[in-house]
Amino acid sequence: MLGTLSxxxxxxQVVVPLMxxxxxxxxxxxxxxxxxxxxxxxxxSLAISMExxxxxxxxxxxxxxxxGWAAPWGIEYRVDSVNAYVILIVxxxxxxxxxxxxxxxxxxxxEDKVAMFYTLLMLCLTGLLGMTITGDAFNVFVFLxxxxxxxxxxxxxxxxxxxxxxxxxxxxxxTIGGTFILVGIGFLYVITGTLNMADIAQRxxxxxxxxxxxxxxxxxxxxxxxxxxxxxxxxxLPNAYAYAPSTATALIAATATKVAVYALLRFVFTVIGPVxxxxxxxxxxxxxxxxxxxxxxxxxxxxxxxxVKRILAxxxxxxxxxxxxxxxxATALGLQAxxxxxxxxxxxxxxxxxxxxxxxxxxxSVRLDDLRGIGRKMPWTFAAxxxxxxxxIGVPLTVGxxxxxxxLQATLQQGYxxxxxxxxxxxxxxxxYIWRVVEAAWFGSPSVRANDAKxxxxxxxxxxxxxxxxxxxxxxxxELTVGVADLAARTLLEAIR
Amino acid sequence: MLHxxxxxxxxxxxxxxxxxxALYVQFHGEYSPGGGFQAGVIFASGIILYALVFxxxxxxxALPPGVLKILSASGVLLYAGVGLDTLLLGGNYLDYDWLAxxxxxxxxxxxxxxxxxxxxxxxxxxxxxxxxxxxREQGQ
Amino acid sequence: xxxxxxxxxEIAIFxxxxxxxxxxxxxxxxxxxxxxxxxxxxxxxxYISMGVVDGGSVxxxxxxxxxxxxxxxxxxILTAIVVGVATTAVALSLVIRINEAYGTVxxxxxxxxxxxx
Numbered sequence: 001m002l003g004t005l006s007x008x009x010x011x012x013q014v015v016v017p018l019m020x021x022x023x024x025x026x027x028x029x030x031x032x033x034x035x036x037x038x039x040x041x042x043x044x045s046l047a048i049s050m051e052x053x054x055x056x057x058x059x060x061x062x063x064x065x066x067x068g069w070a071a072p073w074g075i076e077y078r079v080d081s082v083n084a085y086v087i088l089i090v091x092x093x094x095x096x097x098x099x100x101x102x103x104x105x106x107x108x109x110x111e112d113k114v115a116m117f118y119t120l121l122m123l124c125l126t127g128l129l130g131m132t133i134t135g136d137a138f139n140v141f142v143f144l145x146x147x148x149x150x151x152x153x154x155x156x157x158x159x160x161x162x163x164x165x166x167x168x169x170x171x172x173x174x175t176i177g178g179t180f181i182l183v184g185i186g187f188l189y190v191i192t193g194t195l196n197m198a199d200i201a202q203r204x205x206x207x208x209x210x211x212x213x214x215x216x217x218x219x220x221x222x223x224x225x226x227x228x229x230x231x232x233x234x235x236x237l238p239n240a241y242a243y244a245p246s247t248a249t250a251l252i253a254a255t256a257t258k259v260a261v262y263a264l265l266r267f268v269f270t271v272i273g274p275v276x277x278x279x280x281x282x283x284x285x286x287x288x289x290x291x292x293x294x295x296x297x298x299x300x301x302x303x304x305x306x307x308v309k310r311i312l313a314x315x316x317x318x319x320x321x322x323x324x325x326x327x328x329x330a331t332a333l334g335l336q337a338x339x340x341x342x343x344x345x346x347x348x349x350x351x352x353x354x355x356x357x358x359x360x361x362x363x364x365s366v367r368l369d370d371l372r373g374i375g376r377k378m379p380w381t382f383a384a385x386x387x388x389x390x391x392x393i394g395v396p397l398t399v400g401x402x403x404x405x406x407x408l409q410a411t412l413q414q415g416y417x418x419x420x421x422x423x424x425x426x427x428x429x430x431x432x433y434i435w436r437v438v439e440a441a442w443f444g445s446p447s448v449r450a451n452d453a454k455x456x457x458x459x460x461x462x463x464x465x466x467x468x469x470x471x472x473x474x475x476x477x478x479e480l481t482v483g484v485a486d487l488a489a490r491t492l493l494e495a496i497r
Numbered sequence: 498m499l500h501x502x503x504x505x506x507x508x509x510x511x512x513x514x515x516x517x518x519a520l521y522v523q524f525h526g527e528y529s530p531g532g533g534f535q536a537g538v539i540f541a542s543g544i545i546l547y548a549l550v551f552x553x554x555x556x557x558x559a560l561p562p563g564v565l566k567i568l569s570a571s572g573v574l575l576y577a578g579v580g581l582d583t584l585l586l587g588g589n590y591l592d593y594d595w596l597a598x599x600x601x602x603x604x605x606x607x608x609x610x611x612x613x614x615x616x617x618x619x620x621x622x623x624x625x626x627x628x629x630x631x632x633r634e635q636g637q
Numbered sequence: 638x639x640x641x642x643x644x645x646x647e648i649a650i651f652x653x654x655x656x657x658x659x660x661x662x663x664x665x666x667x668x669x670x671x672x673x674x675x676x677x678x679x680x681x682x683x684y685i686s687m688g689v690v691d692g693g694s695v696x697x698x699x700x701x702x703x704x705x706x707x708x709x710x711x712x713x714i715l716t717a718i719v720v721g722v723a724t725t726a727v728a729l730s731l732v733i734r735i736n737e738a739y740g741t742v743x744x745x746x747x748x749x750x751x752x753x754x
Contacts, residue, residue: 011580011590019577022570068592138713145720152727161738165747168731172660175673175724182680182717189710190687530697534719626726633733 006051010064010077013048013087014130016041021122028115031106038118039098045129046088046095053084053484063135071135072199078135082488085339086132086262089346093254093467094125100354100463101247107361108245109157117157121251123150128259137185137271138195140263141178144227148174151256154248155240166239173236177226180219187216188271197271204273213272214281220267221283228260230324231294234317241313246357249309253316254350258342261323265339268327269492278330287328292422295321299429303436308356308366311433312349315392318426319345322407325419329410335489336482337406343481344391344399347474351388351467355381358456358464363449368436373446375438377453380461382441384468389434391471394427398475402482501550508550515543523616527605533612537619545627553631562628565621572618579610645686652679664744666735670728677721684710684717 005012020041024034055062061080065071079087101121109117127147131140152174156167189195191212192203207213222233229237241249268277277283298318305311323345326338358381359374360366375382391398404423411419455461474481523536548556580591588595593607640647652675659672688710696708732742739747 005584008584008590011584015577015580015590019574019581022573022577025566025570026574028566065589066591068589068594138716142716142720145724149720149723149727152731156731156734161735162751164731164735164738165751168666168728168735171724171728171731172669172673175728176657176660176676178720179677179680183683186680186684186687186710195709195713534715629730630733 008064009048009052009055010062010079010133011066013045013052013091013133014077014126016044016048017122017125017129021119021126024115024119024122031111031114034115034118035098035102035105038101038122039095041122042091042095042098042125045091045125049084049087049091052079053088055079056081056084057484057487072194072196075139076135076196076198077133078198079133081484081491082265082339083132083262085484085488086258086342087129089258089343090125090128090132090255093346093350094251096350096463096466097247097251097254097354100250100357100460103457103459104247104357104361105245108159108247113157117154117245117247120150120153120157121248123147124154124251124256128255131259132262135197136195137188137197137200140266141182141185144181144263145178147256147259148178148227151240151248151252154252155244157248158243158245160243162239163243166236166243170236170240173226173233177223177233180223180226182223184216184218184220184223184267187212187219191216197266200271201273204271204276210280213276217272217277217281217283220272221264224260224264224267228257228264229317229320231290231297231317231321234294234298234320237317238310238313241316241353242307242309246353246360250350250353250357253312253353254346257316257320258346261320261327261338261342265327265492274330274493284328284330287324288419291321291324291328292419293321294318294324295422295426296429299426299433302433303429305433306368308359308368308371308437309353311437312352312356315430315433316345316349318430319349319392322403322423322426325423326407326410329414329416331410331414332486332489332493333406333413334410335492336485337403337410339488340406340481340485341403343485344403344474347399347467347471348388348391351384351464351471352392354460354464354467355385355388358384358460361456361460362453365449368440370447370449371437372440372444372450373442374450374453375442377446377450378455381456381464384461384464385441386438387468388471389438391475393430393434396475397472399471399481400475402475402478406482504550508546512543512547515546516540519543519620523612524609526612527608533615534619536612537616538623540616540620541623541627544624548627548631553628557628557632560624562625565625565628569618569621569625572614572616572621575614575617576611579607579614583607646683649679649683649686652676652682666732666742666744667729669744670725670732673728674721674725677717677724681714681717681721684714 020037023037027034027037052062056079061078063071064077066075066077105114105117124147127143127150130143131147134140134143152167152171155170156164188200191207191209192200194200194203204213226233241253244252268274268283295318298314298321302311302314302318305314323338323341326334326341356366358378359371362378363370363374391400394400394404404427408420408423411423519536519540522531522539523533526532526536544556544560583592583595584590586595593604594600596603596606656672656676656679660669660676663669663672688707690704690706693704693706694702696705735747736742739750741747
């Protein structure tokens with residue numbers, strides 16, 4: 001039976017988390033069982049995504065017709081090297097974060113809300129995976145809203161009452177972003193009369209309504225920009241990351257913005273085409289300008305935060321700058337660096353936020369004042385934080401180094417040496433804000449709260465260290481990530497007709 | 498609300514008609530405008546009318562929130578389950594052709610089951626929303 | 638008069654701008670939600686109006702009719718409306734919880750409390 005299902009993997013990729021979400025509600029009375037179900041679902045998703053990537057690498061892109069309706073009419077799921085890679089990131093992070101959730105959620109969420117939390121988590125995963133895998137432009141909007149709506153719910157479950165206001169703030173900005181995307185897709189439909197991405201791409205060159213096309217492009221970029229927290233549309237992000245429950249932060253921070261970046265790549269390169277984006281319109285220049293601004297502001301503001309989660313959140317704004325910089329360059333090497341950083345940033349931010357989740361589990365706060373001296377009480381968690389932090393800075397032997405190395409090469413190849421200096425400057429700023437945490441946690445005299453803390457339980461430490469070790473492993477064995485990123489970049493650029 | 502005799506009588510007359518109409522919209526959705534979404538909302542509105550006139554407590558006793566939660570989940574499960582069934586029968590996801598001996602029958606059966614799932618989920622979700630918003634005020 | 642022929646776009650743009658303005662300018666969270674809904678609705682109108690075919694009939698198969706309006710945008714918007722309803726419901730429930738936690742639904746008062754907190 002499994003043999004016949006191997007052709008249906010694109011559908012199962014979305015259906016497995018989708019079906020586990022309502023099952024969580026049905027099993028609400030047994031929170032432990034719900035957790036086991038979700039872990040199993042996330043591991044199954046990971047297995048499916050690995051198999052999909054393997055199939056794509058050996059046989060080329062896969063097209064799957066939903067409901068048996070052939071492509072331009074029905075909804076098509078389309079997997080190529082670009083989204084197989086992003087799906088692997090999402091499921092990989094999910095399958096580490098969900099085991100972590102077991103202890104973390106039990107400590108942070110009220111028991112009668114636990115099942116609801118897992119339901120939302122699985123729906124969020126469904127949305128993110130669906131957004132990545134679908135080849136239908138309108139479907140992107142639907143899955144985007146599924147993931148966003150569940151994220152608002154997840155964020156609002158944080159213990160602090162500010163979680164509510166930050167969820168509301170994100171809801172307002174996220175809805176505006178989603179609606180912008182809807183307008184953009186609508187204009188594309190007006191021009192071409194189709195919603196299938198490949199079909200739109202085929203028909204656009206014949207389009208005569210260039211002004212409509214440009215408007216559609218602007219709406220799409222701004223809408224997706226809101227979702228991926230492109231500077232200056234990042235205002236929702238720091239609060240949302242800071243007050244969400246630890247598990248939710250780890251999952252969202254490591255995956256949601258990555259999927260938004262994927263959506264941007266897809267619309268810019270595959271659907272609308274780089275010629276319109278980079279030659280008719282100044283997308284490259286705008287992306288690079290916003291990327292550098294975001295990089296500097298994000299890193300700079302991070303230095304002055306008092307809450308570790310907010311430090312990491314602002315650092316995310318900066319890291320998205322690196323990714324956008326690679327995309328803005330629009331060379332094969334730049335794109336490769338950007339796509340590579342998608343994976344690497346997911347690894348390091350996932351590890352960092354999980355380490356912070358361990359601190360929160362024991363201390364009940366992630367303010368720098370409360371974390372003073374915690375490093376000596378929780379050495380393993382602290383070591384995980386430091387290694388992931390080094391990866392964020394870009395020290396050799398970690399993944400952070402690999403992506404920065406490629407990005408530097410990409411900028412120097414184009415002769416943009418001031419940009420190269422900026423990248424190095426960003427790393428220096430990262431040293432400063434990571435050092436602030438290290439200084440407080442290791443050298444500070446223990447705070448009242450830190451004094452009673454013990455090492456985090458194994459249920460939290462093992463997933464955290466899994467990601468930390470992945471940071472090191474993929475920093476040394478780069479064949480897989482660099483190879484796939486290269487292939488993905490070339491696939492995107494081949495769209496130039 | 499005890500003294501509003503007119504309201505109570507009219508509501509008692511109207512609620513069954515609304516529910517019946519919802520069922521019509523649900524099961525006739527394949528041939529005429531209608532379907533699970535609309536039917537679910539109409540069904541829920543009938544019960545909400547009952548709750549408005551006769552109070553939330555009575556309604557909650559007939560349709561407890563716990564049951565509704567399970568119903569809302571089972572609607573999605575029914576929808577996704579039909580898809581899974583078509584997979585196991587050898588077709589693509591949600592390809593109804595495989596559900597019965599002939600494609601036409603299969604399409605009929607598939608649409609019927611899927612819309613039923615949508616209807617159940619929409620109706621119970623609308624009711625849960627109503628419970629959440631009104632129950633809150635009384636509780637606080 | 639090309640300007641008048643495009644009235645459906647003008648209505649959509651007007652509604653969208655009014656909605657966005659309410660979201661940005663009002664401090665009351667419930668009013669913000671109203672503005673947000675209005676903004677979304679303007680896009681629904683945009684979509685529905687672009688499905689219209691001149692002289693087209695309702696897209697239900699009828700004898701003797703050969704020209705139908707395009708039903709696809711309508712179906713899309715049905716989904717978008719559901720998304721809109723869900724968004725509004727989540728937003729309103731958040732406002733209720735904010736009201737319980739802060740005792741107010743005015744944005745500036747909420748921020749004031751957080752700063753003194």
